[in-house]
Amino acid sequence: MTQSSKNASQTASRQKLIEATQRLLSQRPPSGITGKHIAAESGVHYGLIYHYFESKEELFREAMEALTSNYIAHREATVDRSEPLPPLTAEGHELWWRAAANYSADGGQSYASLGWQYPVMNYELEAIRRHHPEVSELDAKRHIVEEVCVNFGWVLFRDTMKASFKLTDAEMSEIDLFRNR
Numbered sequence: 001m002t003q004s005s006k007n008a009s010q011t012a013s014r015q016k017l018i019e020a021t022q023r024l025l026s027q028r029p030p031s032g033i034t035g036k037h038i039a040a041e042s043g044v045h046y047g048l049i050y051h052y053f054e055s056k057e058e059l060f061r062e063a064m065e066a067l068t069s070n071y072i073a074h075r076e077a078t079v080d081r082s083e084p085l086p087p088l089t090a091e092g093h094e095l096w097w098r099a100a101a102n103y104s105a106d107g108g109q110s111y112a113s114l115g116w117q118y119p120v121m122n123y124e125l126e127a128i129r130r131h132h133p134e135v136s137e138l139d140a141k142r143h144i145v146e147e148v149c150v151n152f153g154w155v156l157f158r159d160t161m162k163a164s165f166k167l168t169d170a171e172m173s174e175i176d177l178f179r180n181r
Contacts, residue, residue, distance in 0.1 A: 014052045016042040021063035026098035030060055030110050061114050064103070067096040068119050075123070084132040085140070088124065088147040090155050096120075097155040104152070121148065 020042030024033045035056055039046035053059040071093050079086050090097050100120070103110045111118065121144055128140040162172055 010052075013042075013044045013048055016044050017049060017052060017059060018063050018066060020044075021059050022067055022095055022099060025060065025063060025102055026095045027102075029102045029105050030113070031106070033060075057113060064099060064114060067099055071096045071120060072123050075127075079127075081127065081131040084135050085128065085143040088120075088144070088151055090151040094155050094158075097151055101152045101156055 017038060020038055021033070024037055024041055033056075035046055035049050038049060038056070038059070049056065049059060053062070074093065103114075124144050125137075125140055128135055128143070129137065132140075158172070161167070167175070
């Protein structure tokens with residue numbers, strides 16, 4: 001095996017671990033995820049987790065940072081900042097919303113373990129205040145809190161609602177929770 005193909009294989013394995021961790025974080029809180037879960041979900045040998053990452057927490061952090069960076073980049077590219085209080089979208093970013101909800105399930109203890117301070121919420125607050133200084137900080141925070149609570153609920157309970165009412169994908173699209181906001 002050449003050095004470049006070995007590097008490509010290592011990069012692929014590392015990426016598989018990150019993506020598997022993202023999926024798992026969207027299904028349960030970090031405290032409910034073991035290295036064996038990650039290995040099984042990724043198809044990568046358990047021992048490689050600690051070859052590529054110093055700890056499981058470092059892997060969690062990288063997984064959340066990648067999801068968060070993608071979400072913020074999407075916001076920067078698509079949000080109409082002429083609107084003072086734009087909605088926080090869940091569509092297309094359900095993995096991030098589910099993982100963030102699971103991280104939040106313990107009142108923020110798991111977020112503290114990442115060593116960061118709620119980057120999406122703070123990004124959004126800064127963007128609103130930068131583009132619309134006429135919006136009070138409290139009003140901006142109120143808007144973000146409402147958006148987060150609606151999205152967490154929608155992301156977490158969407159599948160339950162769909163199953164309980166036996167709704168098709170087309171019917172769920174027709175309901176479109178965020179259409180009238």
